[in-house]
Amino acid sequence: MTTGICRLCNLTKPLLKSHIIPKFIFTWLKKTSSTGRIRSSQNMNNPVQDGLKLPWLCSNCEELFSQFEKYFADNVFYPLHNGQKSVTYNSTLLKYAVSIAWRVLNYQIENNQTEHLNQSLLTTSTNALSTWHDYLFNKTNSLGEHEVHFYNFLVDIITPGSNLPTNIHRYLHRAVGFDLKANGTVAFIYIKLPGIIIIAYIMPFPYIKELQKTKICINKGKIEPINGDFPQALWDIITEEAVKTEKLQSSISHKQQEKIDKLYRNNLPKSANSETIKVISKDVKLFGADAVFKKEE
Numbered sequence: 001m002t003t004g005i006c007r008l009c010n011l012t013k014p015l016l017k018s019h020i021i022p023k024f025i026f027t028w029l030k031k032t033s034s035t036g037r038i039r040s041s042q043n044m045n046n047p048v049q050d051g052l053k054l055p056w057l058c059s060n061c062e063e064l065f066s067q068f069e070k071y072f073a074d075n076v077f078y079p080l081h082n083g084q085k086s087v088t089y090n091s092t093l094l095k096y097a098v099s100i101a102w103r104v105l106n107y108q109i110e111n112n113q114t115e116h117l118n119q120s121l122l123t124t125s126t127n128a129l130s131t132w133h134d135y136l137f138n139k140t141n142s143l144g145e146h147e148v149h150f151y152n153f154l155v156d157i158i159t160p161g162s163n164l165p166t167n168i169h170r171y172l173h174r175a176v177g178f179d180l181k182a183n184g185t186v187a188f189i190y191i192k193l194p195g196i197i198i199i200a201y202i203m204p205f206p207y208i209k210e211l212q213k214t215k216i217c218i219n220k221g222k223i224e225p226i227n228g229d230f231p232q233a234l235w236d237i238i239t240e241e242a243v244k245t246e247k248l249q250s251s252i253s254h255k256q257q258e259k260i261d262k263l264y265r266n267n268l269p270k271s272a273n274s275e276t277i278k279v280i281s282k283d284v285k286l287f288g289a290d291a292v293f294k295k296e297e
Helices: 023-032 059-081 093-108 119-136 168-174 211-212 233-251 254-266 268-273 275-287
Strands: 003-006 010-020 039-040 042-049 053-057 087-089 148-152 177-182 187-193 195-201 221-223
Touching: 010 059, 023 059, 023 195, 053 059, 053 093, 053 195, 059 087, 059 093, 093 119, 093 177, 093 187, 119 187, 119 195, 119 254, 168 233, 168 275, 177 233, 233 275
Parallel strands: none
Antiparallel strands: 003 010, 010 053, 039 042, 087 221, 148 195, 177 187, 187 195
16 A cells, blocks of 8 residues: 555545545446446547546545545435436535545646646636635635536437437436536536536636526535526537547447447346446437447448
C-alpha cells in the first residue's frame, strides 16, 4: 500500500486505490449487460472489469465517500433503475454529487487537462475545488456559484430530432464518463452515469430559468424525469458525447465483435432480457433498424 498525502484531508497516511466513478456503477453495468462485460474508451478492443482508480485517499476519507455512495445507490440509483419515476432525497445526495465533482476536477488538474480554460476560469476552478472540499468537511453549507445539478434521463425519447444521434438511448442509459467542459465564460464538470447526468458548475451559465428545476438542494428535494424544459447548450453537449461514443463503438475490431456475438449466443435468455438489449430496442423504435445497425463503408 502506498503512503502519501491524502488528497482530501491532506494528512500523510497509507493510501487506498479510490474510484473516480464509484465501483457499484461498473458492477451494475456488467450485471445488466448482454455479455457480462464492459469496455473502456481507452481501448475498445479490451474488456475491463472496473473503472479508473487511483491511490488518492486514506481509509477515513474513503469511508466517508463510501457512505455517500451507499446512500446514492440505495435511495436514488437503484430505485430509479427499478422503475420508480421519482425519488425524494436528503442532504447526502449533494454530498455524493460534490464528492464526484471534486474527484473529477482534481483528476483534470493533476493530469494537465485544463489547457482549454482561460486564466479567469483556472482561478475559478481553484475556488470551486476549495469550496467543494470545505463542503465535504462541513466547513461550509453553501456552494455559492459552484452549484450542482442532477438530470434524470431514464425516460424514452418519443420524437427523433433531425440532429439526434441514433444511439441516444444507449448513450443516455449505458454510457459512463466524465469531463471538464468550458467555452470561455462557462465551465463545469460533466459526470455521465447510467441514465443520469450530474453537472457541477465551476462558472455557471447566466441565469437560465430551466436550470432552477434541476439544482440539487442542500437539505432535501425530489428528483423527477426531465421534460421539455432543458437548456439547448447542455443538450448540444449530450449529442456531441453520444456521437463520440458511437464512433468508439464502431472502432471495435471484427475479431472482438465475433467474441461479443458468441457471448450473446451462449447465454441467449439472459442476453435477450438485458438492459443492453432494452435500450437498443428503444433506439430501433425511434430510428428504425437500418439506421441503428448501419454498417460503415
